Amino acid sequence: MDDLLFRTAVKPSDPDAVRRIVESTGFFYPYEVDVAVELVDAHLAEGEASGYHFVFAELGGETVGYGCVGPIACTQSSFDFFWIAVHSRCRGRGVGRHLVEACEARMRQLGASRVYVETSGREQYEPTRRFYLACGYQEVAVFPDYYAPGDAKVVYLKVLGPAI
């Protein structure tokens, strides 16, 4: 993975890249894909004032994954890890792990002390939940039936450092 590069600048081609990446995973409902793309559009329109910050992973010059993070309103230094996705073609190669680290570095730059990630309790998301645990995130809450009957919300936390 010597050729894995990260960038935080958002390019006009990124909404398409994000749609391609998110769709490739087969994990998301169409309206969720639209939400993912809207956040990129929001950053292109408003910049960092949008509240959405991105890290893109490039492999051999191609955008193959991305993370989207942002400060949680009305908190001193808590951040949400809104999205992370790696193109299905590149899975199992450690891109996700490196991308999480790059996103955490970006959040530290932005003043984050605590990072929260939410995901589904559905069977399909078991690899996702194991992934967060492997990245050092702790499960801190479960909300049964949150998304829908039988579909819980599970919340993970990683403390990046003391609040400054």
Next chain:
Amino acid sequence: MDDLLFRTAVKPSDPDAVRRIVESTGFFYPYEVDVAVELVDAHLAEGEASGYHFVFAELGGETVGYGCVGPIACTQSSFDFFWIAVHSRCRGRGVGRHLVEACEARMRQLGASRVYVETSGREQYEPTRRFYLACGYQEVAVFPDYYAPGDAKVVYLKVLGPAI
């Protein structure tokens, strides 16, 4: 309290009313007051498409309290109880309890099955937390240091009915 009335239509005078009510409580930081008013502005500009729904309590023709609720994106029928506030002049008279019930009735109309409320774990919010418990809400999660060091987020849930 025979003369307590509720309305869901939002009037052009409501942003001012909400500012007055929220400020009177002495509970909120100035930027939080601004957020409260922005949600009313959003409803006036975009209507129900804003995602923010209101119930206003009127006593003797004056708006003395309000609640703001809305569906949680990407959930089937979970709602957030964003705000509830009663003018300090009218506290201790049960307006809050009636307002919660009116907001729950409104959420049922809108298809809600589960209502989540978040508040602070700070000492100052102890009456707030007791209020939610008294209204039939259950504490379902605590996130220490969420808002700031020593300032936890506490989440309450009330199940309004089965998801349809």
